[in-house]
Amino acid sequence: MKDRLLTPGPAEVPPETLLELAKPVFHHRTKEFRAILMAVTQDLKDVFQTKNDVLIFASSGTGAMEASVVNLLAPGDKALCVRGGKFGERWSELCERFGARTINLDVEWGQAVRPEAIEAALRKDPDIAAVYVTLCETSTGVAADVEAIGKVVATSGACLVVDGISGVGAMPMKTDEWGVDMLVVGSQKALLLPPGLAFLSVSPKAWARIEKAPRRAYYFDLRAARKALAKEDTPYTPANTLIAALKKSLDLLKKEGLEAVWARHTRVAQATRAAVEAMGLKVYAARPASALTAVLLPDGVDAEAARSLLKKKYGVAVAGGQDQLKGKILRIGHLGYADTLDLLGAIVALEMVLAEMGVPVPLGAGVAAAQKALLAR
Secondary structure: OOOEEOOOOOOOOOHHHHHHHOOOOOOOOOHHHHHHHHHHHHHHHHHHOOOOEEEEEOOOHHHHHHHHHHOOOOOOOEEEEEEOOHHHHHHHHHHHHOOOEEEEEEOOOOOOOOHHHHHHHHHHOOOEEEEEEEOEEOOOOEEOOHHHHHHHHHOOOOEEEEEOOOOEOOEOOOOOOOOOOEEEEEOOOOOOOOOOOEEEEEOHHHHHHHHHOOOOOOOOOHHHHHHHHOOOOOOOOOOHHHHHHHHHHHHHHHHHOHHHHHHHHHHHHHHHHHHHHHOOOEEOOOOEOOOEEEEEOOOOOOHHHHHHHHHHHHOEEOEEOOHHHOOOEEEEEOOOOOOHHHHHHHHHHHHHHHHHOOOOOOOOHHHHHHHHHHHHO
């Protein structure tokens, strides 16, 4: 049975990139690696739509999230954290861990934060140093309106920090145009790579605050990373084989074209949502992201049991819910290397699993709706 990885990260990796990872390990303090590093850094700037510095770390995306907190904020600085899911909560946890005075803006799970709520919080407390938001809340499938949020934050003295880990590459993220001061991205989502790399873009506005903050990080010291990058190097041993493979993946994205990549994800996401509704189910997110679809199952239907059957009987791996959503939703990833036939196969499998569990799903309805949505584009 063929396995099909349709979780919202890690995602499937193209064979060209896997072949690059199969090559022998090479030394990193060489002109050959420096050339790769600089090429990848420029390509990442293009994907992130920024002219700002882009720094690379050997970590998961959470490592770059931590770097954006420990470097930007001094103990006692105020941070506004938007919490509408597990990863928004992570911003709050990180800020608290490093001594920030955290102001939590709680949003109902499944809903997107209103930019006006951020504006009101900044007006109420003009001493806020940073606003932490999530482009794609992977735990709920919600997309935030970062463009509108950026306009709000730009009128204040705060820096805007965005978790783009599951969103960047799957949906528009125009870092400079939208006024994003720090953007966090991970390798294992839409950037066509296994887990292990994290990326962080830093604006001049953010650097000005970083330079005034006490130097508390060591491995995640952004000043050390920027100093090394100016010499076409890294301060510590890089994950050089992953970075070489990333070059191959970024070449694939460049060949397709960024606008086309975004359009492809939008097309597949819309088809998935059409299938869900045709099956009599509900899309959980009020403002759905293009990276994944969170599917709310009917009351009394155990989503974890459905997820287990999908994997056991059909080799389809999807994600379940977290915290209060555990056992209630399935999260279908359609980002990165996933294509339309992967999606259609997953819908077929989901229909059969739910029918086997006694859910009155009209077999074929979801597939037909997805096909119509795909053909309509």
